[in-house]
Amino acid sequence: MSQLHVKKAAVLGAGVMGAQIAAHLANAGVPVVLFDLAAKDGDKNGIVRKALDGLKKLDPAPLASRAVLKQIDAANYDEHLPLLAGCDLIIEAIAERMDWKNDLYAKIAPFVSSTAIIASNTSGLSINALAQGLPENIRPRFCGIHFFNPPRYMHLVEIIGTETTDAATLDALETWLTSRLGKGVVRALDTPNFVANRIGVFSILAVMHHTQRFELGFDTADALTGPKIGRPKSATYRTADVVGLDTLAHVVRTMQNTLPDDPWHGHFKAPAWLDRLIEQGALGQKSKGGIFRKVGKAIHVLDLGLQDYRPSAGEVSAEVAAILKEKNLAIRFAALRASQDRQARFLWAIFRDVFHYAAVQLEAVADNARDLDFAMRWGFGWTQGPFEIWQAAGWSEIAQAIAADIAAGLTMSGAPLPAWVFDGRDGVHTPAGSWSARRTAYVAPSALPVYQRQLFPERVLGAGGASPEQSGETLYENDGVRLWTMPAVDAGIGIISFKSKMHAIGSEVVSGLQAAIAQAEAGLAGLVIWHEAPFAVGANLAQVSEACASGEFAQLEKYVEAFQQAALAIKYAPVPVVAAVQGMALGGGCEFAMHAARRVLALESYVGLVEAGVGLIPAGGGCKEFALQAAEWASRTATPNELLAFLQPVFMNIATAKVSKSAQEAVGYGFAQASDTVLFHPDELLYVAIREARALAEAGYAPKQMARGIPVAGRAGIATLEMTLVNMRDGGMISAYDYQVARAAAVALCGGEIDAGSLVDEAWLLGVERRLFVQLLKNPETQARIKHMLDTGKVLRN
Structure with a gap:
């Protein structure tokens, strides 16, 4: 090719x-x-x-x-x-x-x-x-x-x-x-609206039809058709506002004009209320109002009964809420069908009609069921496509229920389900491939060579394939990490995967990481730190909070020191360690990535040292690494001791807990290097990282020696950075405690309260970070920030 x-x-x-x-x-x-x-x-x-x-x-x-x-x-x-x-x-x-x-x-x-x-x-x-x-x-x-x-x-x-x-x-x-x-x-296929819009817009029309039929408010319909059923937060009507009501109406008109023989053609028209909103110029988000609009800080929704807007509420009934908590889809759908609750009947109706439409139109709109399901996942943000949901809910039971509703005249169209639906199958997705109504055969995924780069590709339900956790050969494992290899790819490159929730870095991850690296030194050529996103959300705050509440500050200092040693183990391992970063790499996660020999980053990598948000400073070597970068940068300038030009933007990023919005921004902020690799497809991350580690090993990789004789900005640098903080505090931009936390970051970046130009080593810089970190932990304001973050997921500005 x-x-x-x-x-x-x-x-x-x-x-x-x-x-x-x-x-x-x-x-x-x-x-x-x-x-x-x-x-x-x-x-x-x-x-x-x-x-x-x-x-x-x-x-x-x-x-x-x-x-x-x-x-x-x-x-x-x-x-x-x-x-x-x-x-x-x-x-x-x-x-x-x-x-x-x-x-x-x-x-x-x-x-x-x-x-x-x-x-x-x-x-x-x-x-x-x-x-x-x-x-x-x-x-x-x-x-x-x-x-x-x-x-x-x-x-x-x-x-x-x-x-x-x-x-x-x-x-x-x-x-x-x-x-x-x-x-x-x-x-x-070259059919009107192609795959995703054909099915996706029909699903919107089905929701609109049944919203009116069951006399639900738009806000209630959105409460029911969002994350609770595996669809985006914007659900249905807020999605329409985001897309633009005029754009939605245009797509519906395209279906109306180009699909005269579609059995659902009678439903391919915009509701009268939608036409009225468009005539009034209420087109959704781009016109500051549509089905929903903002009134001050409140969200109001159009109420067709009132012919006016009212505050949005959108409550899900207790019965339906309980049904939707059921993980087993067969039980969930049986409960929806059996319920007399109006919201339950609404949900069954919208699922039923989308299943019905997808089955009848599969032959006309897509080569196979996998393409249709992926189109809905990737184009409309559904967690699962309609055929996946149907298959998980029990293929034959759902098919019989749809057929019964068709016979009873309850469906949006009287078109019969295709004969293949009832041929004894359990679904449309199998390990051998997905059903193609056009070819009357199961079709395997594409064999294009590019897909060989995806070691764990996204799969539809029923397609089989082992998860990363079930793959490869395990060399070492504890509660926090797993060291494993993929012999079919490269038996000499180990993969370290974190096992904790959101890949938070607790004591079990720290100890496991050090043990895994030590084991890798004995028999592997290189290492990759990889797991599915996020890369790591930082230190395990729950563990830290519990230790603070118990007054175990000596133990916390030992934890921080172990954290630092784990970072150094990454940096100075005799074999190259490559960090494969995707999604959030925050706090300690960012620090681990910074210490790697090389980084392979997905484009959508959101990287930052965010400790200030919980009243702390980076103490896993993040401040130390920036001090080293500043010294290296200054050594290439005409005035080698001029460190502040480098440190000032770094300091502001740390003080404001700034997070990159892409891998390129992470490079610009110094969290990654210009020589690092940025990939646009996240499923290629592991493949490329393994080869990156192998290439470094084949090139005779040898780690740098621990740095000594590092010039630091010292007291003069701290004073200069502090001037910025004074202006921010006096201008009401930061609180008094923000000032205190940020000043601690300035001290760590400048190497401590010592003379400007003093020469230190990495151990000194780590010691400064560690002492300041533990001092802040002892402060009630920091403890309050940590608790607030754990309770609410939000930053407390005390």
Whole structure:
């Protein structure tokens, strides 16, 4: 299979989606030319420049760091079409108008390279029809590429081939999207709204239909259709507000206009209340109000009975709450069907109708059931897809219940379930593959080589496959960690996985980590610290709080010292230790990662020294590592003792408990290094980290020697940093106790209350950290902060 190398890309259309697609390409290090119409007045690139400026203001941030904006060049169709000749990938992302897209294709065709892939980011227009607007020589390199909003964070990308798209083009694009952009790719059929929107929008329409039928409030429907049933916090109606009520109505109209033969066609229309909101300009989040709106700090919801807004409540009945706590889905669904509670009947109805729709339409909308379920997971944030839920709830029992409701006229359509539903099966997902109604066979997952990089790929329920905890050969284990290998991948590289909740670092993790590293020294070539996200949320605060309450401060100091020794064991192990970081790496987790020989970070890594939030300072070597970085940085400047220029931003990050919002930001903050590897697909993390450790070992890895003769900023540095704190305290930006905690961080970063320029070693710096940490632990204000964090999960500013 030929590889796709995208040295430069173009995005046509600087609207919300186009600009954010360009941003994510830039996140991945791809230079991008972002096009739009020429502005009528002033700078002809004004439309694009305004869109680029808007990227800096969006939340969640589409940019992994502000620096990646430099990768995006502004362009317009009047002046810059020749730039397309240098682009390997061209993504069209203009408005959903077939005539507009065809006009644009006619403009760009003369300038497109003979090898470039052209793709339309349409959300539902026919890709085969769009292909007709391109010259025949371009059509084999044309396809649909449907990103979900926001493109950086939504995992799903649907690729849609045409009758003339070259198969190698689709394979190369899928490979590139998977590894370079970190996406979950589904090969969609060229049907209206493709896979995710077809099923997802139907599920929204089903909720709307049954909300009215069972006379529920929108807030109650959202309380029932969110996390309690494995769907996002935004549930149904808040999701509609986020997407935009006008956008939702447009997608529904597309289904209405293009699916006249769909047995559910009568339901493909926006409710009258939705049309009224759109007419009034209440489009949801983008217009500051839609189904929900904010009134002061309160959230109000539209009440159709009152024809006005009221405070949102959304309470789940006690009976339904109890049913939804049941883990066994077969028991849960049986209880929902048996209940006379209006909310229970509502839930059964929305599940039933989605199961019914997915089964009838599977042949038309997706190659197989796995693709449909992944599309709903990745595109709509469902914990499980509809077929997974149905299979877990008991395939035949649910099928019979649906058939009975069809016969009783209770379903949204009278269409019969397909015959394959009743052929004696237990479900649609098996270890051999997932059911394809089109092929009348079970289809195995894609065999593209890129998926071999995913050692523990995401799987649908019923597909089989061992979890990491059940895999490999265990070499050492205690209550906190497991040291294991994967002989089929590399028997010489050990994997250390934390076993604690949220991978918090308690005494059992500290002792286990040291023991695992000691064992690895005897017979392994390298080590990887890896487990599924989060990497580690920091020290085990519950253990710390209990020790404080018992006055065991001497024991706590020993724990901190052991923590520090574990960090040093990572740093000075005779074999390379690679930290594979994904998700949160906070506090002690950040410190362990900082001490590794190398880091392999997933793009979505949120790294920071956050101890100030609980009234503490980093004491697992974090302050010490920054003091070392400052000394190394200063040694390369004209004034080697000028440490403060480096320390000042570091100090503010620690004092404010700043957390990176991406792996790139983690590098910028000094939590990782520019030489570290950033991956966009988290499932590739272990594979790459193992190879990173092997490469270091093969290169003759030898750890650095413990640093000595480290110049520190001392009292003069502390005084300078303290001036910043005085201004913040006097300006009401921090509390008096925030000041005290931050000053302790300044002392640790500056090497203690000693003369500026004094030379110390790592043991000295660790001792300063440790003493200050224990002093703060003895303070009632710190103890109150720790308790508040444990009780509420929030920071107390006392």
